[in-house]
Amino acid sequence: MKVVVDMNKCQDHGQCVFAAPDVFQMNENGRLVFVSEPDEALRADVEDAADVCPLQAISIEG
Incomplete structure (x- = not known):
């Protein structure tokens, strides 16, 4: 799994944290x-982070 954050969209709201x-x-x-x-074991947390990002700046590859 690869996490990609579009830093041009991200405004550091911190919901992903x-x-x-x-x-x-x-x-x-x-x-x-x-x-x-x-680690792949963190996939559910990363998916949650992507979902709560107010600007949808997070994506997951693989």
Whole structure:
């Protein structure tokens, strides 16, 4: 599984951080950072994160 975030769309709302904290985090500057190839066991959390993103900036490949 590969996580793709369109950083042109992302406005750092952070909803993904609540849905999948093992994959998405906010850095010290308040910007989103994420694991681009998380363990498959985290797929449900990543799918939830994609669903709750207000700008639909998150997609999953594979």
